[in-house]
Each structure stands twice: as structure tokens, then as C-alpha cells.
Amino acid sequence: MTTDASTARTPAPANATLDAARAKAGTAAAAASARAGSAARAARTAASKPLAYVPGTVTQARIEQVLLALFIAIPFFAVVAAVPVAWGWGLGWHDVVIAFVMYAISGHGITVGFHRYFTHGSFKAPRPVRVALAVAGSLAIEGPVIRWVSDHRRHHAFSDKEGDPHSPWRYGTDAKSLTKGLWHAHIGWLFDIEQTNQERFAPDLLADRDIMRVSNSFRSLTAVSLLLPPLVGFLWSGTWEGALTAFFWGSLVRVSLLHHTTWSINSICHAMGERPFKSRDRAGNVWWLAVISMGESWHNLHHAEPTAARHGVMRGQLDSTARIIWVMEKLHLATEVRWPTRERLDAKLVTAKPATE
Ligand SMILES: [Zn+2]
Ligand SMILES: [Zn+2]
Numbered sequence: 001m002t003t004d005a006s007t008a009r010t011p012a013p014a015n016a017t018l019d020a021a022r023a024k025a026g027t028a029a030a031a032a033s034a035r036a037g038s039a040a041r042a043a044r045t046a047a048s049k050p051l052a053y054v055p056g057t058v059t060q061a062r063i064e065q066v067l068l069a070l071f072i073a074i075p076f077f078a079v080v081a082a083v084p085v086a087w088g089w090g091l092g093w094h095d096v097v098i099a100f101v102m103y104a105i106s107g108h109g110i111t112v113g114f115h116r117y118f119t120h121g122s123f124k125a126p127r128p129v130r131v132a133l134a135v136a137g138s139l140a141i142e143g144p145v146i147r148w149v150s151d152h153r154r155h156h157a158f159s160d161k162e163g164d165p166h167s168p169w170r171y172g173t174d175a176k177s178l179t180k181g182l183w184h185a186h187i188g189w190l191f192d193i194e195q196t197n198q199e200r201f202a203p204d205l206l207a208d209r210d211i212m213r214v215s216n217s218f219r220s221l222t223a224v225s226l227l228l229p230p231l232v233g234f235l236w237s238g239t240w241e242g243a244l245t246a247f248f249w250g251s252l253v254r255v256s257l258l259h260h261t262t263w264s265i266n267s268i269c270h271a272m273g274e275r276p277f278k279s280r281d282r283a284g285n286v287w288w289l290a291v292i293s294m295g296e297s298w299h300n301l302h303h304a305e306p307t308a309a310r311h312g313v314m315r316g317q318l319d320s321t322a323r324i325i326w327v328m329e330k331l332h333l334a335t336e337v338r339w340p341t342r343e344r345l346d347a348k349l350v351t352a353k354p355a356t357e
Contacts, residue, residue, distance in 0.1 A: 050200070105139060160282050
């Protein structure tokens, strides 16, 4: 990993050169896709691009690190403060409903949208649904959609090997290295000033005007995500206190819980859990994260069969994300859904025992 970082840093060009290179690459990619038979060439060009680089100046990257630290620290302390607040001050059922609904919308925006749809193409969707999923996922405040997808595609390309942006095994396998690695995989990697090369990992999304627009509206969508709960709280209760408690639970606590849940998939689910299916990495199934992660903690199956729309494939494995995709399919909002087949799952099992119901 360390050599990867140093080699990737070498080709980072200056601002103007970078913009020119980007524009050139964008034009080249568009022209290539217009010509029949050029797909293979375009893929080769994408693969030759560096894994990551520092966009803009190092100072800008440092400022972004500080902002990121605030976004992580403030909601985290909000959660710590939540317990005495709930006991001494009261937590209304309005707040619970608002926080639950916002968690479900932004969380499934990540799992149905950013992850299973945009990253892995587990199903196809009409354009309005495609845009709606990009917006819903952005409300989780986990970064712009194209950046999220690029990081995650890179994670699968190099999972638990050199080049993986967030492997807990980065520093070694002994207890001390793993502790350091878990921190890196959970939060630390977000502070890497290098960013995954989007032209290499998400040229399809960069070529999509609507998705580019959503990705570029990340800051506005962050504001919407934080301000919607207090607005609903105010309108529902008719008091400023209602707005304040809705902001606390529906914005701060909800965002923090969702962040740590998503990050747990990168850290905990790559360090522990059962591994009934054959995968090239250390991804495990962690049952106690299944409900809160909306089915994403069945991570061993996911790495064994990344394009499958369902991750919880064994008896009793809850996967609300798969359930939502199933409902979307019934409503014709999702088509060509890649449901895992019994034959493929059985073939992927480490032991010969059938896995499916
Ligand atoms: Zn994935
Ligand atoms: Zn993973």
C-alpha cells in the first residue's frame, strides 16, 4: 500500500496541467465511445491512468481534511451527548419518526443506489429513478456520488491488497498492525489527501450529465439533508424546540450512526465474520450489523458475487436493501435485476453444503 501511495503521488500534475489533462481525457473518452469497436481501447486507456492523485493544491486538500474532521467529530460528540439528553430532556416520538425515515431514505440511497446500482450494476433503472437514487444517497453525506463509486470500485479491484483504499490489513496481521489498520479502514483512509482517479474508475458516471450535476450539487444536498429534519420538526410540532430536537436526532445522530455503519463494512466486515463463500479477500458476514447496515454486512457473499442484488442469501439473513430492489422490480422501477441463482451460490460455497433456502 505504501509503495502504491508513493508511485501514485509521482504523476500528480500541477493544477492547470491537470485540468488540461482532464479535458483532453474527457474529449478522448467521448470520441472513443462514439466509435464502434473502440470499447476495448477505451478500457485499456482507463487502466493505464494512475490509481489516485491530489486534486488541486496540497493546501486545498488540507482544508478539506479539517472540514472532514469537523463533520466526523461534531456528529460523534452529538451521539455521546445523546444519552443524558434523552434521559434528562426527553426524546419525542416525532424525533424518532423523523430520524428513522431520514436514516432509511439516505441509508438505502447508499445501499440500493450508490452501492448495488451505481457501483456494481445489480439492476437497471429508468432515468428519473437513476437520478433519484443519486440524490437519496447524497443525503447520507458520504461524499459526492462519483467519488464514492470510484473509491468503492477501486476497493473491489484491489480488495485487501496493495491499492485497496481501505483495507484493515494494510499494516500487517499482528494485533498492533490490525488495530492501526482497523482505524485506517474505518476513518483514517478518508483523510488520505490523494483521491481515487475518477477517470479510471468511473468514466461511465463522468460521461452522464445528470449524474455529474447531482455529484457537483453535493454541498447543497448536504444542506438539504441537515435542514430537512428541523424543518419537518418545526412544521410538525409548531415549536422551535421541536425543530431543535429534530435537528439533533434527525440530522446529527442519524448522520453519525449511518457514517459509522457504512465505515464498519470497510473495517469490521473485512476483519471478522464468517466466510462461507469463496472470495479473494478477507470479507466476512457479520450478522449483528445486518439490520442497521440494511443487509450490507453480508459482506463475504458480496465479495464472492459482487454484482448480485441480494447479499443476505442464506436462511434468515435480513437484507432490507434486496427487499426494496424486489419491490422496485414489481413496480417496474428496476429491471434486469441480477438475483443470485442457487447454482452459482452453491458453486461459490467453501463447503459443498447447499446455502440457499
Ligand atoms: Zn461493493
Ligand atoms: Zn469490501
